[in-house]
Amino acid sequence: MTDMTPTSSTPAAKPKPRPRPQVMKLTEAAALRITELTKRADSDIVGLRVGIKNGGCAGQSYTVEYAHEVRPTDEVVEDKGVKILVDPKAVLFLLGTEMDYKADKMSAQFIFNNPNQTGACGCGESVQLTAAKAVG
Numbered sequence: 001m002t003d004m005t006p007t008s009s010t011p012a013a014k015p016k017p018r019p020r021p022q023v024m025k026l027t028e029a030a031a032l033r034i035t036e037l038t039k040r041a042d043s044d045i046v047g048l049r050v051g052i053k054n055g056g057c058a059g060q061s062y063t064v065e066y067a068h069e070v071r072p073t074d075e076v077v078e079d080k081g082v083k084i085l086v087d088p089k090a091v092l093f094l095l096g097t098e099m100d101y102k103a104d105k106m107s108a109q110f111i112f113n114n115p116n117q118t119g120a121c122g123c124g125e126s127v128q129l130t131a132a133k134a135v136g
Contacts (some may be wrong), residue, residue, distance in 0.1 A: 012062040021087050024050070024077050024097045030110060031080035033101040037066075046070055047083030050099070052129065053112070058121040060093075060129050062112050092116075115124035 026034070034048055049067040052060050067085045070076060075086040086094060098113040116129050 019094065022077055022079070023075050023091055023094050024079075024084060024099055026079045026082065026084070026097060027100040028080065029101040030099045031082050033085075034082040036066045038136050041066055043068065047085055049074070049087065050070070050090065050094070051087030056121060058119055062110075063087075064110055092131040093129040 031116040036046070038045055043066075045066045045068055047067050049065050053063050054060055055123075067074075067083075068083060072089045075088060075091050077084040077086060084099070092117055094112075094114065096115045100111040100113060102109060102111050114129065116132050118130050
């Protein structure tokens with residue numbers, strides 16, 4: 001006959017989840033420009049929203065707009081005292097990206113140094129991106 005009394009076993013401890021990598025990082029120039037834009041905005045904003053849209057001669061382009069609220073699905077990046085909200089559909093395309101800001105006599109713009117970029121059009125307005133590869 002077998003003994004059916006429960007044994008005192010402790011549940012196995014869950015392994016700690018790996019820390020999530022930060023989707024993007026900012027240069028000092030980008031953080032300074034975002035701070036300036038935030039102060040000059042006509043209404044209250046919580047930061048800038050960054051995303052990707054389809055279109056252009058290379059297939060995709062980056063989007064940057066004022067964010068008036070944090071959406072539940074936004075990936076929030078806080079770097080150098082400013083907040084970037086990343087559209088959830090763009091996260092895999094932006095992993096590892098450094099956002100910079102360049103100004104010269106002819107133009108001023110945010111520059112995305114993206115390791116997932118596989119091509120760009122000649123005018124610089126659109127890019128071709130692939131999703132980031134899994135690490136591990």
